[in-house]
Amino acid sequence: xxxxxxxxxxxxxxxxxxxxxxxxxxxxxxxxxxxxxxxxxxxxxxxxxxxxxxxxxxxxxxxxxxxxxxxxxxxxxxxxxxxxxxxxxxxxxxxxxxxxxxxxxxx
Amino acid sequence: xxxxxxxxxxxxxxxxxxxxxxxxxxxxxxxxxxxxxxxxxxxxxxxxxxxxxxxxxxxxxxxxxxxxxxxxxxxxxxxxxxxxxxxxxxxxxxxxxxxxxxxxxxxxxxxxxx
Numbered sequence: 001x002x003x004x005x006x007x008x009x010x011x012x013x014x015x016x017x018x019x020x021x022x023x024x025x026x027x028x029x030x031x032x033x034x035x036x037x038x039x040x041x042x043x044x045x046x047x048x049x050x051x052x053x054x055x056x057x058x059x060x061x062x063x064x065x066x067x068x069x070x071x072x073x074x075x076x077x078x079x080x081x082x083x084x085x086x087x088x089x090x091x092x093x094x095x096x097x098x099x100x101x102x103x104x105x106x107x
Numbered sequence: 108x109x110x111x112x113x114x115x116x117x118x119x120x121x122x123x124x125x126x127x128x129x130x131x132x133x134x135x136x137x138x139x140x141x142x143x144x145x146x147x148x149x150x151x152x153x154x155x156x157x158x159x160x161x162x163x164x165x166x167x168x169x170x171x172x173x174x175x176x177x178x179x180x181x182x183x184x185x186x187x188x189x190x191x192x193x194x195x196x197x198x199x200x201x202x203x204x205x206x207x208x209x210x211x212x213x214x215x216x217x218x219x220x221x
Contacts, residue, residue, distance in 0.1 A: 032207075038151075043201055043211040044143075046208060046210065049209065055209060089151070089207075091206045091207055094165045095166070095168065096206070098150055098152065098153065100150050101150045101151075
């Protein structure tokens with residue numbers, strides 16, 4: 001199975017900050033990577049697919065990059081509604097796998 | 108796009124449960140469909156998916172042989188038959204559209220406990 005490792009596991013930031021979350025795959029997955037945001041008690045929401053394509057309706061403050069084994073999610077100008085847990089997921093090889101999550105908290 | 112799961116509940120270890128996911132707002136028969144679960148306080152785990160015509164099906168190892176994913180394109184519905192349930196299957200189960208999980212339902216809680 002492909003292991004997905006996110007870093008950091010938690011992150012404190014302030015409103016207005018720009019943050020970057022990293023996701024590393026244990027083997028190459030081309031660009032078959034998605035990013036999700038999850039708020040407490042809610043279903044995950046898709047942000048990015050194909051490593052860098054913005055899901056419909058998602059603000060451009062979210063951006064993704066990378067290919068192969070190393071990927072990043074960048075969120076610019078943090079707002080209170082952005083504080084949540086973020087997950088990466090590879091869909092290149094079965095079984096599909098998620099990263100362990102990155103909890104973004106308000107400083 | 109709307110996905111609505113149902114069928115969750117409390118079941119004893121070794122028991123069975125069938126989850127359903129009603130889809131609307133898109134052409135259901137044109138998309139892979141997936142099940143993803145989340146144990147209480149834990150991260151996300153992909154469970155299974157099924158191709159548009161049901162000709163390809165994949166499972167995570169921990170459920171293979173116990174869970175069966177299926178779909179009825181005429182009814183715009185996705186299913187997950189869960190047998191031989193274990194305590195570790197306790198989770199919120201989400202259905203999601205596609206392999207990149209572009210849209211998710213609100214989830215249905217499955218609790219396996221005696």
